[in-house]
Amino acid sequence: MSDLPAVPEPHELRASNADRERIAKILHDAMAEGRLTVTELEERLDKVYAAKTIGELQPLTRDLPVAQAPAPVAAQRAVAVPNDRIGGRGTSSAAVAIMSGTTRNGAWTVPPTFNAVAVMGGVDIDLTQARFEDRETTIQAFALMGGIDIVVPDDITVYVNGVGFMGAFEDSARVGEVAGAPVVKITGFAMMGGVEVKRPKKRKLGKSRPELES
Template sequence: MSDLPAVPDPRDMRVSNDDRERVARVLHDSMAEGRLTVNELEERLDKVYAAKTFGDLEPLTRDLPAGNQARAVAVPQPAASPSYRIGGRGTPSTAIAVMSGTDRKGVWTIPPTFTSVAIMGGVEIDLTEARFEDAETTIQAFALMGGIDIFVPEDITVQVNGTGFMGAFENRAQDQAQPRPGAPLVKITGLAMMGGVEVKRRKPPKQKNKNKLIEE
């Protein structure tokens, strides 16, 4: 069974008074052009003002020229939702580096609570291509004479609340992306002692066009 949420049909979205009036104007113009009779206009107007969704309005201009249809019913297209990132079983739950280095990156699923520890070593956590087990994730980052770099994509919401003691807990991702409905929320907390934790944005990798000719 797929973990991805069903995409709602835009035609099920509710219409506003302005949407109804726009269709009514098109119908009036169509009658003036001789495309509709007075009786047909009245019948369709009754249905226009009783319409609740874009799906109710669409049939009322379906037999009119394409330009009139486009002017009458502009069905809104839903913005791409980042909620496709949510779902699956999170593994692993830790990233530990002691006098060494480790990373978590690529395509992976992060659990609701993830702990990262760097002791005289370095850790890189890259969420650019990651999925999230839950809508809300907490990353606990602890750096002692070491460093932890956390890369977050532009389509997730990030809250950073860490402490630096003789070190730095820096949030370079702030004010670069507005919270989006349905977006995963990542809370980053912890302590940097004589070390550093840095959170920064990273754009998702661009898809390469395999058919693109390479100029010599």
Template sequence: MDGELPDVRASDAERDEIAEVLRDALADGRLDTDEFGERLDAAYRARTRGELVPLVADLPQADHRAASPAPRAADGWADRFGGTASSRGGFALMGAFVRKGRWVAPRTFTAVAVWGGGEIDLREARFEDREIVIRATAVMGGVQIVVPPDAEVTVGGVGIMGGFDHSATGGGTPGAVRVRVTGLAFWGGVSVERKPLQSPGGERKGLPGGASPGT
């Protein structure tokens, strides 16, 4: 990518390649969670190849990795991408909103809870694209986000006299959906939880491709 014109428009595939380099660096401990989130956000906002190159220039083998193809989606996940979003946001004012079950999640979902609560459950969802960004704001209220256990998750929100749970941040199965959560909790809370889907009998269902969920 370095030898090509820096003002050439970047493709989605090239942004994905840079994102893979950043994920490797996070897993290796070369980037902390905050820096990873900042660079990943910059990668997906980049318009040209010249904006992408500096994001990985200080990482070992960055050039080699950036030239490699994006990983093939794991069995089962490829079938969950594509379609028109059925909802792009939820708002709760002294009430509640729920998005769960079989729905099509958008590239960006905006959640606002003011003196109320919201639930966003992605375990049975289809996805408009391989990545979903959830912008959550909780003011004297709460937003609960439930993700598949094998999803890749990055949480970068801030809590002010409230809580913004970062514990679900981490890698996932190659090819699985990427979930990025940002926003603000003010006298409220935003929780992000990895949770397997349970059958009506209470047993945990397997993940796409027949894999067993982690504990």
């Protein structure tokens, strides 16, 4: 008899971060269309991020018209990942701007959970030279009549699933999955304000660090 393990059924396959984020987007869209309440969305998102297999994700969208099994994840991008990105203690756990502005940039260490709040003000977060305390980091962004800009480099994996109401929660960077890289999940809410995730501008002659995109 062979000692090889049995081939798992499709629903028994382990779910990837991209699988979970795909389902989260379907749920956010369903709430925006009035198919789910905010409470239902929160309950299902808790189950999404706790899911370990494809089979655990499938029931969460079964009663929605867009429900479908998670599609195969695209091949990971080949990007050189610095070996010094992870480690150390977080140097700042929040950035709050109330009728003012604040910035987090340069060489700093991001804790597992970081909160960014802009109320009639602006917050700039630059992860280009940042380190991360853990391999997975969550940035919770809340903008009320204010703006939050988050600059992300190519060598980290970024997932964006925030919600905008009379405002915008935009992923202009579109940085996908990078093998072996730190994972940053950016979530939150923008009301009459904006949260934008973007890439850094290319260096210009005489500039010491990347500029934020305009």
